[in-house]
Amino acid sequence: MVAQESHQHAAPQGFIRKWVFSLDHKVIGLQYYFLALTAVFVGMFLSLLMRIHLIWPTAILPLVGEIKPETYLSLVTMHGTIMVFFVLTTAPQGGFGNYFLPIQIGAPDMAFPVLNMLSFWTTFVAYIVMLAAFFVVGGAPLHGWTGYAPMSALQSSGPGEGLGADLWIISIAIFCIASLMGALNFITTTLDMRAKGMSMFRMPLTCWSWFITAILGLLAFGVLLSAGILLLMDRNLGTSFFLPLGTINGQMTGHKGGSPLLWQHLFWFFGHPEVYIAILPGMGVASQILSTFSRKPIFGYKAMVYAMLSIGLLGFMVWGHHMFMSGMSPYSAFAFSIMTMAIGVPSAIKTFNWLGTLHKGRIRFQSPMLFAIGFVSLFVSGGLSGPFLAQPALDIPLHDTAFVPGHFHLIMGVAAIFGIFAATYYWFPKMFGRMMDEKLARIHFFLTLIGTYCVFMPMHYLGLAGQPRRYSQLTELAYLHPLVGLNTFMTYAAIVTVAAQLIFLFNLFWSMFKGQKASDNPWEATTLEWTTATPPPHDNFGGHTPVVHNGPYEYSVPGAPRDYVMQTDPATVAAH
Amino acid sequence: MASFTPTIPAPRPTTSRGNRADLPPVAGGGDGGRPDPDSPDYGARLRRARLGLAVALTPIMMLFVAFTSAYIVRQGLPTFDPHTNTVVHDWIPVPLPTLLFLVNTCVLLLSSITMEYARRQLARQVALEPVQSIPGISLGTESKFPWLALTIILGLCFLGGQWLAWRDLAARGFYVATGPSSSFIYLLTGGHAVHLLGGILALLVAGTAVVLHRPLASRRIVVDVTAWYWHFMALLWIYILALLEFAH
Numbered sequence: 001m002v003a004q005e006s007h008q009h010a011a012p013q014g015f016i017r018k019w020v021f022s023l024d025h026k027v028i029g030l031q032y033y034f035l036a037l038t039a040v041f042v043g044m045f046l047s048l049l050m051r052i053h054l055i056w057p058t059a060i061l062p063l064v065g066e067i068k069p070e071t072y073l074s075l076v077t078m079h080g081t082i083m084v085f086f087v088l089t090t091a092p093q094g095g096f097g098n099y100f101l102p103i104q105i106g107a108p109d110m111a112f113p114v115l116n117m118l119s120f121w122t123t124f125v126a127y128i129v130m131l132a133a134f135f136v137v138g139g140a141p142l143h144g145w146t147g148y149a150p151m152s153a154l155q156s157s158g159p160g161e162g163l164g165a166d167l168w169i170i171s172i173a174i175f176c177i178a179s180l181m182g183a184l185n186f187i188t189t190t191l192d193m194r195a196k197g198m199s200m201f202r203m204p205l206t207c208w209s210w211f212i213t214a215i216l217g218l219l220a221f222g223v224l225l226s227a228g229i230l231l232l233m234d235r236n237l238g239t240s241f242f243l244p245l246g247t248i249n250g251q252m253t254g255h256k257g258g259s260p261l262l263w264q265h266l267f268w269f270f271g272h273p274e275v276y277i278a279i280l281p282g283m284g285v286a287s288q289i290l291s292t293f294s295r296k297p298i299f300g301y302k303a304m305v306y307a308m309l310s311i312g313l314l315g316f317m318v319w320g321h322h323m324f325m326s327g328m329s330p331y332s333a334f335a336f337s338i339m340t341m342a343i344g345v346p347s348a349i350k351t352f353n354w355l356g357t358l359h360k361g362r363i364r365f366q367s368p369m370l371f372a373i374g375f376v377s378l379f380v381s382g383g384l385s386g387p388f389l390a391q392p393a394l395d396i397p398l399h400d401t402a403f404v405p406g407h408f409h410l411i412m413g414v415a416a417i418f419g420i421f422a423a424t425y426y427w428f429p430k431m432f433g434r435m436m437d438e439k440l441a442r443i444h445f446f447l448t449l450i451g452t453y454c455v456f457m458p459m460h461y462l463g464l465a466g467q468p469r470r471y472s473q474l475t476e477l478a479y480l481h482p483l484v485g486l487n488t489f490m491t492y493a494a495i496v497t498v499a500a501q502l503i504f505l506f507n508l509f510w511s512m513f514k515g516q517k518a519s520d521n522p523w524e525a526t527t528l529e530w531t532t533a534t535p536p537p538h539d540n541f542g543g544h545t546p547v548v549h550n551g552p553y554e555y556s557v558p559g560a561p562r563d564y565v566m567q568t569d570p571a572t573v574a575a576h
Numbered sequence: 577m578a579s580f581t582p583t584i585p586a587p588r589p590t591t592s593r594g595n596r597a598d599l600p601p602v603a604g605g606g607d608g609g610r611p612d613p614d615s616p617d618y619g620a621r622l623r624r625a626r627l628g629l630a631v632a633l634t635p636i637m638m639l640f641v642a643f644t645s646a647y648i649v650r651q652g653l654p655t656f657d658p659h660t661n662t663v664v665h666d667w668i669p670v671p672l673p674t675l676l677f678l679v680n681t682c683v684l685l686l687s688s689i690t691m692e693y694a695r696r697q698l699a700r701q702v703a704l705e706p707v708q709s710i711p712g713i714s715l716g717t718e719s720k721f722p723w724l725a726l727t728i729i730l731g732l733c734f735l736g737g738q739w740l741a742w743r744d745l746a747a748r749g750f751y752v753a754t755g756p757s758s759s760f761i762y763l764l765t766g767g768h769a770v771h772l773l774g775g776i777l778a779l780l781v782a783g784t785a786v787v788l789h790r791p792l793a794s795r796r797i798v799v800d801v802t803a804w805y806w807h808f809m810a811l812l813w814i815y816i817l818a819l820l821e822f823a824h
Contacts, residue, residue, distance in 0.1 A: 218638075
């Protein structure tokens with residue numbers, strides 16, 4: 001590395017080293033965040049097209065024209081894939097985790113900065129390959145984000161299943177490798193780079209959530225990679241891992257003996273932990289913010305850690321509950337069902353601890369707090385339908401209806417997004433040195449909370465009424481006719497919700513340059529990122545290494561001079 | 577370390593951009609300017625690299641665990657035969673080129689031993705480096721045997737042997753798509769070969785570091801970590817061979 005001074009006017013080469021191929025975890029975190037920001041708007045645009053098509057099936061839409069049934073399926077696929085991989089996996093972990101994990105544990109950088117840079121740019125390549133699937137002959141694939149065989153394993157099974165599906169699988173495989181590099185870095189950093197005094201049980205819950213998420217990613221993405229390799233071989237080398245004997249368009253496929261269920265097992269062994277990869281960082285952020293803005297220590301810190309650990313552990317034992325429809329043995333279904341409902345226990349522990357943190361707190365209703373409370377609300381209302389679906393007897397009639405999208409959008413989609421929003425409003429002052437506009441943030445919060453509830457709550461009702469999922473045409477079916485009014489309402493709600501995100505986008509970029517200047521610790525929080533300058537210097541702590549004397553959530557400590565004790569404050573007051 | 581740390585100790589950095597906090601942070605960026613915080617602490621870097629490797633082996637293990645589970649499941653699957661209207665098993669055991677595989681195994685195990693010698697040789701060199709820099713001190717007995725180069729050659733020999741094994745399978749009519757059994761043979765051996773190639777590349781990097789006059793300590797870390805990776809690859813190969821031999 002050539003030693004160079006960083007002046008305000010950096011040479012072009014300096015710009016590339018500083019902002020493009022940077023080794024600084026803070027810049028890489030921002031790169032991840034902005035990648036996810038573009039992805040979320042692409043994904044949201046696709047969902048808007050779907051909602052509009054559902055109520056006006058003949059409408060000619062911008063950029064896509066007429067929506068044929070296969071176009072609708074490709075919208076479903078790409079919306080799901082982009083949202084799950086490039087937003088929910090990328091922003092909370094790659095974005096905020098990269099930026100704040102080293103600072104919160106008092107490290108100057110990630111353990112392996114070069115690997116960190118490679119991880120981002122590999123993700124970027126995966127993103128480009130994924131988007132390229134829109135623009136090849138046949139368009140984007142139709143097989144959904146779960147990529148079920150045999151459809152995904154045959155080139156001729158649909159218009160998007162040629163090159164488009166190949167690009168989709170290759171993109172996922174590249175993304176796996178990128179996530180594995182990231183997870184490796186997170187785990188090593190957490191275990192090896194903590195500052196003096198920062199024991200594991202003094203880490204903020206955000207760090208715990210990133211750490212556990214990284215472990216889940218480490219164990220899950222390798223399995224998805226293996227499934228992707230087998231799928232690519234089935235598609236392009238003529239093997240039969242997932243393809244049974246069969247015909248397509250009246251011709252033998254030439255494959256025999258494989259099992260589509262094998263794909264489902266491999267996919268969901270990754271797929272269920274992936275749900276927790278998306279939501280755990282949100283739990284960490286919510287805990288951090290609820291404690292800070294209630295001016296109270298988090299209720300049951302260790303219980304929170306153990307709850308997250310057991311959610312992670314149980315998350316690997318429940319993949320079969322996605323496959324109750326597959327005709328699995330009722331005994332296995334029973335085991336998966338019990339394990340799934342067991343996840344309700346640590347989830348309830350977390351929920352009650354959040355409520356316990358709020359109870360009798362001196363609550364400051366600022367924008368990060370609003371979104372954290374919104375997270376808890378969505379986590380509860382989305383989570384409650386989980387035990388319904390965990391029972392085979394209920395899942396079988398509900399599985400292919402709108403009930404399931406309602407459930408997972410509330411808990412995995414919107415709750416996780418609220419975690420990202422809460423983190424954005426909370427850490428924006430530290431990242432950019434300015435405050436976001438509070439009034440716009442409130443408008444954004446209420447429109448988004450009410451809007452998303454109006455979109456996704458009725459889905460449960462639609463599902464119970466029998467509306468199937470993934471159908472591109474609902475208005476022509478007589479038995480669904482009474483539901484058209486509700487669907488129209490949901491589409492309007494979706495339009496309003498999407499419009500509200502433009503407020504957020506404006507607030508984000510406007511505040512970056514014109515917002516009110518932020519102090520080093522605007523929220524009067526205790527963790528290490530608030531002890532350093534705003535924005536943090538290159539080595540995070542300006543040449544000295546912090547020494548930690550206190551736990552992460554020492555608020556309203558009796559006898560302390562202020563109502564909060566920073567982690568670096570001398571340990572004269574905190575009773576531990 | 578000071579026992580007392582002030583609450584908000586860090587003054588706003590004035591070196592890079594004064595007090596202008598109105599732009600996104602540029603205080604980071606690049607890796608220039610920063611005194612590498614851990615370069616002097618060689619022991620900590622070695623420990624961190626070893627920890628990183630141990631973590632990195634987990635997904636590789638998961639990859640092959642997933643392949644194994646697919647292997648076992650696929651082996652037991654029946655398929656419908658339209659000619660006889662019955663359910664049959666289409667798993668045709670492929671006669672393995674066992675002798676060739678055994679020779680390859682010996683080459684790989686031998687390379688694991690030379691790898692270990694290379695690792696220890698470098699560790700000794702690093703330990704003796706401060707002594708050798710004292711004028712007048714000579715350690716004439718220090719071995720200069722090119723263990724690293726020998727390991728690379730043996731690794732390439734193993735890959736060449738695997739290539740011969742694939743040629744042998746193909747010559748007997750077993751291609752990737754011939755049957756589920758042959759698909760898995762190519763998949764498992766190919767997957768292992770790709771990972772071993774990564775190890776060879778890492779060793780080549782360590783080898784070129786000699787030419788580029790990189791610090792001995794950095795080279796040692798690369799070789800040390802690759803050595804553990806290499807031993808893991810040897811174990812993985814024995815596992816794959818056992819799976820193919822005993823569960824075919």
